[in-house]
Each structure stands twice: as C-alpha cells, then as structure tokens.
Amino acid sequence: METLKATEELVRAGFIVLPYMNADPILALRLQDVGAAAVMPLGSPIGSNQGILTAFQIEIIIAQARIPVVVDAGIGAPSHAALAMEMGADAVLVNTAISVAGDPVAMARAFAQAVEAGRTAFVAGMGSRSKQAHASSPLEGTLAADLGFLS
Amino acid sequence: MFSAPDFQQLRQTIGRCTSADVEQALSAGTCDSNDLAALISPAAEPYLPVMARRSALLTAQRFGRTTQLYAPIYLSNYCTNRCAYCGFAVNNKITRRCLTLDEAEAEAAILHERGFQHILLVAGEAEKIVGVNYLEAIALRLRPKFAAISIEVQPLSTAHYQRLFQAGVTAVAVYQETYDQEMYQQVHLAGNKKDYHFRLETPARVAAAGMREVGIGALLGLTDWRAEGLALGLHLAWLRKNFWSTAVTVSFPRLRPATGAFAPLVPVSEQNLSQLIFGLRLFDPDVGLLLSTREEARYRDGMLGLGPTRYSAGSCTAPGGYSSADQTEGEQFSVGDQRTVEEVSLAIAAKGFDPVSKDWDSAFQH
Numbered sequence: 083m084e085t086l087k088a089t090e091e092l093v094r095a096g097f098i099v100l101p102y103m104n105a106d107p108i109l110a111l112r113l114q115d116v117g118a119a120a121v122m123p124l125g126s127p128i129g130s131n132q133g134i135l136t137a138f139q140i141e142i143i144i145a146q147a148r149i150p151v152v153v154d155a156g157i158g159a160p161s162h163a164a165l166a167m168e169m170g171a172d173a174v175l176v177n178t179a180i181s182v183a184g185d186p187v188a189m190a191r192a193f194a195q196a197v198e199a200g201r202t203a204f205v206a207g208m209g210s211r212s213k214q215a216h217a218s219s220p221l222e223g224t225l226a227a228d229l230g231f232l233s
Numbered sequence: 234m235f236s237a238p239d240f241q242q243l244r245q246t247i248g249r250c251t252s253a254d255v256e257q258a259l260s261a262g263t264c265d266s267n268d269l270a271a272l273i274s275p276a277a278e279p280y281l282p283v284m285a286r287r288s289a290l291l292t293a294q295r296f297g298r299t300t301q302l303y304a305p306i307y308l309s310n311y312c313t314n315r316c317a318y319c320g321f322a323v324n325n326k327i328t329r330r331c332l333t334l335d336e337a338e339a340e341a342a343i344l345h346e347r348g349f350q351h352i353l354l355v356a357g358e359a360e361k362i363v364g365v366n367y368l369e370a371i372a373l374r375l376r377p378k379f380a381a382i383s384i385e386v387q388p389l390s391t392a393h394y395q396r397l398f399q400a401g402v403t404a405v406a407v408y409q410e411t412y413d414q415e416m417y418q419q420v421h422l423a424g425n426k427k428d429y430h431f432r433l434e435t436p437a438r439v440a441a442a443g444m445r446e447v448g449i450g451a452l453l454g455l456t457d458w459r460a461e462g463l464a465l466g467l468h469l470a471w472l473r474k475n476f477w478s479t480a481v482t483v484s485f486p487r488l489r490p491a492t493g494a495f496a497p498l499v500p501v502s503e504q505n506l507s508q509l510i511f512g513l514r515l516f517d518p519d520v521g522l523l524l525s526t527r528e529e530a531r532y533r534d535g536m537l538g539l540g541p542t543r544y545s546a547g548s549c550t551a552p553g554g555y556s557s558a559d560q561t562e563g564e565q566f567s568v569g570d571q572r573t574v575e576e577v578s579l580a581i582a583a584k585g586f587d588p589v590s591k592d593w594d595s596a597f598q599h
C-alpha cells in the first residue's frame with residue numbers, strides 16, 4: 083500500500099515512476115491506474131539469486147498490464163532471465179548476478195544472449211506446458227462434447 | 234480509445250487460418266487474438282466438439298455449475314432511429330407506448346414475484362421520452378427489489394452513467410450491432426445511431442463511469458459473423474486491458490428468418506453461433522456470455538453449461554407485456570423460447586446445474 087501511495091504522489095509531482103513491487107497482480111493494476119510508467123515485480127527476494135519463484139503471479143501481471151513489466155530481483159542466472167522473457171516480460175533488471183561473477187563482462191554478455199533468446203521464443207509463440215503427458219499429435223483422443231442437439 | 238477494426242483485414246486474417254493454427258490454439262494455455270481467429274475460422278469446424286468440451290470445462294471452472302437468469306422489461310418502444318432490422322424503427326407504424334413509473338414498477342413486481350433478482354430495462358432510443366431522469370427515477374424505485382439492474386437504451390455520457398450507477402443501475406449493454414463500417418451505414422438509415430464511432434466508444438464511457446458491468450454485442454446475420462466475432466474479441470480484450478475492474482459480457486442476438494420481418498443478409502446457423510461462443514470462451518475464460526430467448530428452447534437447453542453463463546427466461550419484448558393479456562402486440566422481436574422461468578429453471582436443474590437469480594447485491598455498491 084505504501085508503494086501505491088508513494089507512486090501516486092511521485093507521479094503527481096511529475097516523476098516517471100518505475101515501482102519495484104511484490105508480484106501482486108492487483109497491486110500491479112492499481113499502480114498502473116495511478117500512472118506508474120512500468121511495474122517491476124520481484125522474481126524472488128532481492129539479492130537472493132533464487133530465480134523466478136513467483137512465475138504464476140508474474141504471468142498474470144504480464145497478461146493484464148498495459149504498461150511494461152520488468153522482472154526485478156532474484157534473477158541469479160541467465161536461464162532465469164531467459165525464463166522471464168519467455169513468459170513475456172518486457173525486460174529484466176539484473177545486478178547482483180553480474181556484479182559478483184568471476185568475469186562480470188562475460189556474465190553480462192551471457193545475460194544479454196539469454197534475454198535475446200527468451201524474447202525470440204516468446205515472440206515465436208511458446209507451446210503450453212502440462213503436468214501430464216500428451217500425444218504429440220495433440221488432439222487425438224481429446225474428450226469431445228456431444229453436439230447432437232444442433233439443428 | 235478503441236479504434237474501429239479494419240473489417241476486411243479481419244476477414245483475411247481468419248481466411249488464412251489452417252487446421253495447424255487451430256491445433257496450436259487448442260494446445261496453447263492461453264489464447265490471443267490470432268488463436269481466436271483460428272478458432273472461429275472455417276478450419277476449426279471439424280474441431281467443434283473438442284472446442285465445446287474445452288469451453289464447458291473453462292465455464293465450469295470460472296462460473297461453477299450455474300446458469301444465471303434474468304428477464305427484460307421493455308419500458309418504451311419509441312425510437313428516433315431507423316434501423317433496417319428493427320420493428321421499433323421510427324418509420325414503422327406500430328402503437329407506441331412508454332411505461333409510466335407506476336407501470337414499470339408493476340411489470341417489475343410481476344418479475345420479482347416470479348423470482349427474478351436481475352432485470353434488464355430496455356427502451357428504444359428516444360432521449361426526450363426515455364431520458365436519464367426517467368431511467369434514474371425507475372432505478373431508484375426498483376433497486377430495493379433487485380440485486381442487479383441492467384439497462385439497454387441509447388448511448389449516454391459518462392456523467393449520466395455515473396448518475397445511473399449511483400441510482401442503482403449496475404450494468405449497461407450497448408451493442409455495436411456490426412463492426413463493419415460499411416454495413417453499419419447501410420442498415421442505420423436515420424437518427425443518432427448513424428454515428429458508428431460514438432457508439433463504438435460507448436462501452437468505454439460506461440466502464441469509465443465505474444459501472445460494474447458492460448455488455449457488448451453484435452447482431453449476427455448482417456455480415457460475416459466470423460469477422461464480427463474477431464472484432465468482438467478485440468473490443469473485449471481492449472476493455473479488459475483498460476478497465477480491469479468492470480466485468481464484460483457479450484451477446485449474440487441472431488437475426489432469424491421470419492415472415493414480414495427483416496431477413497438475415499447472411500445466414501448464421503446454430504453451428505456457427507456455437508463455434509463463436511466456444512471460441513470466445515477459450516479466448517476469455519472470464520467473460521459473461523448471454524443467450525436470450527431469441528433462440529429456441531432445444532438449442533438453449535443443448536448449450537447449457539457449454540459456454541453461455543446467462544439466460545433470459547419467460548421474456549416478453551413489448552412494453553407492458555407482462556401485465557397485459559396480449560403479450561405479442563408491439564414486440565421488438567419474436568421469442569424463440571416461450572417457456573416460463575419455472576420451466577427453464579427445471580431444464581437447467583435437469584442438466585445438473587443451479588439456476589441462479591443473483592451474482593451481486595446492491596449492498597456491495599455503497
């Protein structure tokens with residue numbers, strides 16, 4: 083709530099506000115309503131390098147938002163960044179994972195490649211995931227409804 | 234603002250869809266507008282039973298095993314417009330009538346008695362007769378009795394919608410009739426309704442006013458129903474993105490061939506209508522989908538639970554029709570499902586669904 087109030091006041095004062103926030107879909111919409119220029123949901127606690135643990139919420143935020151969604155915090159490896167981009171995030175924000183790497187420049191390059199790969203996959207249209215196995219010809223044997231009532 | 238879709242381009246997008254696109258749409262976790270185009274394309278026709286099943290599952294997930302019931306009250310058949318397809322058009326020589334507040338209340342009392350908690354107030358477009366003051370007065374009288382009050386009248390301003398919301402109106406339906414600008418001009422021959430863009434922007438004004446729900450729709454049978462469906466999907470998605478706290482419903486009134494009445498310019502079969510309903514359900518699992526008594530009982534029973542969420546029942550489409558002996562004089566369209574609300578409720582229950590009369594309460598509004 084404080085994030086929402088702060089955003090509202092800062093927008094009113096003329097700032098471009100990019101709020102870092104918990105991955106809460108309704109908060110994201112309300113931040114959008116008060117004029118945030120983007121929303122920056124966290125993938126996992128800041129500096130923790132744990133990756134995207136809030137994927138379900140972030141997917142909803144991305145589906146609903148009219149403003150850019152930047153996944154911030156928790157991204158510890160290029161694969162995490164690729165995942166965020168595959169989900170349709172507009173950008174990722176990475177600090178710790180690069181600054182603590184043995185070779186920060188090489189690590190930054192690895193992140194850039196991952197972001198590019200993830201974005202390309204998103205634009206290309208990802209197939210959906212499922213917990214159950216599917217025949218690779220997806221519709222065979224799919225349950226169908228009886229439409230015998232149609233005239 | 235939602236800008237008018239290029240209708241020819243929509244037709245082409247749909248025409249290019251192949252069965253591979255349909256399979257991709259059916260295997261995707263969520264559907265975008267390209268998937269919707271595939272699902273309502275001719276290429277998807279062989280998949281109709283699969284779409285129906287998927288649509289039924291999503292509908293049950295989001296709405297439960299329920300069907301909401303509502304009934305219309307026709308307040309007035311005065312109209313200043315000339316729509317080629319409508320019996321209320323200004324040039325038609327019919328007996329015109331506008332209910333007084335007492336008469337409207339009497340109609341509402343009959344419906345309340347029958348168990349309805351949700352009513353739809355319908356009027357032709359005649360601002361001087363059915364203006365915002367009249368609607369406000371009726372809403373204030375009816376609100377203690379009903380959980381939800383929808384209106385379907387001429388487009389109004391945001392300020393007027395705010396006033397009506399304060400007075401107890403919960404939802405506004407305003408159908409574009411057709412998103413095809415050329416066809417729109419051909420069938421809207423005179424009156425304010427000729428302004429395509431003003432009408433197109435109305436749902437946004439409704440939502441901006443804070444209304445709980447806005448209804449969009451297209452009259453099927455004027456032009457290519459597939460492109461109409463894709464335009465509806467785009468409008469729906471735009472409303473969702475821009476007004477997340479207003480619910481959206483979609484209606485598909487279908488022109489039926491009838492003697493003496495306006496014949497559909499393009500036939501739309503039950504098969505077609507079903508494909509559109511299933512496609513929209515897959516595209517937007519949360520959208521309310523309405524099926525009115527224009528459709529026959531057999532079809533409405535068959536569609537229970539497969540996608541539609543709200544049915545009208547026991548409807549009379551003439552002003553004062555519930556109180557009068559002759560229920561068909563001066564009606565807007567003839568009803569295809571003549572059953573009473575009890576009969577419709579029994580049919581719903583027989584399928585294992587609950588007929589529900591409210592999903593809202595006026596107490597939430599204050």
Ligand code: SF4
Nearest residue numbers: 312316319321322357
């Ligand atoms: S469709 Fe509506 S606006 Fe057109 S003539 Fe009928 S009542 Fe009037």
